[in-house]
Amino acid sequence: MSDFDSELDASGLNCPLPILRAKKAISALDAGQTLRIIATDPGSVKDFEAFCKQTGNELKSSGEEDGKFVFLIQKGA
Amino acid sequence: MSHRLSGPERRETILSAAQGLFADKGFHGVSIDEIARAVNVSPAILYRHFDSKQTLYTAVLEKFASQRQSYVDTIVNHGTRFEDALAGMTQVYIENIAKNPDILKIELHSLLEGNPATLAFFQNRWKSFTDYIEFGLNELLPYDLPNREKTILTAGLMFQGMVREALIQKCLQPQDRLIDLSLYELSNELVVLFLRSIGINKTHISRKATISS
Numbered sequence: 001m002s003d004f005d006s007e008l009d010a011s012g013l014n015c016p017l018p019i020l021r022a023k024k025a026i027s028a029l030d031a032g033q034t035l036r037i038i039a040t041d042p043g044s045v046k047d048f049e050a051f052c053k054q055t056g057n058e059l060k061s062s063g064e065e066d067g068k069f070v071f072l073i074q075k076g077a
Numbered sequence: 078m079s080h081r082l083s084g085p086e087r088r089e090t091i092l093s094a095a096q097g098l099f100a101d102k103g104f105h106g107v108s109i110d111e112i113a114r115a116v117n118v119s120p121a122i123l124y125r126h127f128d129s130k131q132t133l134y135t136a137v138l139e140k141f142a143s144q145r146q147s148y149v150d151t152i153v154n155h156g157t158r159f160e161d162a163l164a165g166m167t168q169v170y171i172e173n174i175a176k177n178p179d180i181l182k183i184e185l186h187s188l189l190e191g192n193p194a195t196l197a198f199f200q201n202r203w204k205s206f207t208d209y210i211e212f213g214l215n216e217l218l219p220y221d222l223p224n225r226e227k228t229i230l231t232a233g234l235m236f237q238g239m240v241r242e243a244l245i246q247k248c249l250q251p252q253d254r255l256i257d258l259s260l261y262e263l264s265n266e267l268v269v270l271f272l273r274s275i276g277i278n279k280t281h282i283s284r285k286a287t288i289s290s
Contacts, residue, residue, distance in 0.1 A: 014205045016148035016166065017212055023157060043145065050149045 004036040004072060005029060011040045011068060018044050019051050022073065026057060029075045034060065037071045044069050088126045090116050096137045100179035103186035104134055104195075138198050141180050146173050148205065159213040160277055164268045166206065167240060171264050178248040185245075206240070207233035214275060232275055239267045 008025045010018035018039045025035050037048070045062060048071045052059040056076040063070055082090060094115040098107045109130050113123045127133040151165035174181050187195040210233040218225055246253065247260040255263060272278070 013212075014201065014208050016152045016162070016205065017208050019149055019152045020157060020162065020209075023152060043147070047147055047149050050147060051153065054149065054153045 003034070005033040007036045007038075009038045010044070011038055013039070014041050015043050015047050019047055022048070022051070023055075026055075026073065026075050031075050031077045034072055034074045037073065039069045039071070040067075042069070044071075048073070084126075087116075087118070087122075091118075091123055091126055091133070092136055092140060095133050096140070096179050096183075099134060099137060099186070100182035103183075104130070104190055104192065109133075135194075137183070138195065141177075141183075142198075144173070144177070145202070146170075159217060160268070160272050163206075163209065163213070163272075164265070166209065167264050167268055168261070170206075170240065171244060171260055174244050175248060175260055178244075181241075181244055181248055203237050206236055210236055217277075218275070228275075232271075235274070236271055239271060240264065243267055 006025055006029060008018075008021055010021055013021075018037065018041060022035065022037055025037075029035060039048075041047075048059060048062065051057075052073060058074040058076060060072040060074050061070075062072075091112065095107075095112050098112055098115060107130075109120050109123060112130075112133070113120045116123075127136060146169045148162075148166050148169060151169060152162055155161045155165040183195075184199045187199060211229050214229045214232055218229065222228065243260065243263050246255060247263065258266070
């Protein structure tokens with residue numbers, strides 16, 4: 001079993017597209033479900049922190065894997 | 078007096094003078110000696126902070142990158158409608174350049190100088206718009222539209238050209254032909270024209286996204 005409910009690959013995309021696509025993907029989730037996002041834009045680290053702060057979703061983790069940025073966001077209530 | 082500056086302060090002073098000189102004369106038009114003279118230090122002291130003109134130039138670009146306004150607020154607050162987010166992003170971009178026209182000047186110099194790293198840096202800034210437009214139109218345009226793919230690619234370039242020209246007109250032209258329009262009104266009009274060209278008819282953009290002066 002994977003430890004997330006949905007996944008979004010935003011590799012190669014510049015801000016704001018990863019945020020926009022994440023916003024759409026999260027709206028399809030139920031509260032408490034998680035979305036894993038893969039991005040390559042270095043600005044996305046700060047962007048997803050700001051996004052979660054503003055939208056009430058929780059940034060469960062943020063890290064680098066194989067030169068890509070990986071985020072896990074849990075949808076807020 | 079100048080010897081009282083701390084290391085970081087000195088670095089900032091050099092960076093700021095270099096930014097102005099690179100903006101006015103381009104990378105090749107400025108020498109290290111000239112930058113050192115502008116901040117009243119010897120070239121030896123300048124080299125203590127930046128080991129080459131290239132390092133200094135890269136530091137200026139990095140400063141621009143760190144000042145980049147994020148589009149997160151726009152996406153969160155302006156809704157996900159293609160046209161509203163586009164108007165909001167345009168507003169963020171032009172405000173950033175209007176505050177610091179050196180960015181635009183250095184971009185224009187870089188086009189003539191042809192340094193690949195610098196060109197990539199500025200191309201990447203525009204990529205936010207071209208990516209966004211390509212992605213949005215891919216969802217919006219009817220699948221049976223003739224020349225659909227070419228239209229989508231061209232639309233991004235058209236938008237980039239419009240916004241850059243508006244910025245040149247408003248930030249760099251000593252004689253402004255469009256004196257009756259503020260940069261914000263001009264940018265708003267251009268977004269409306271652009272939307273009309275791709276079949277989205279709006280006379281104004283939603284209140285929240287409307288560019289205010």
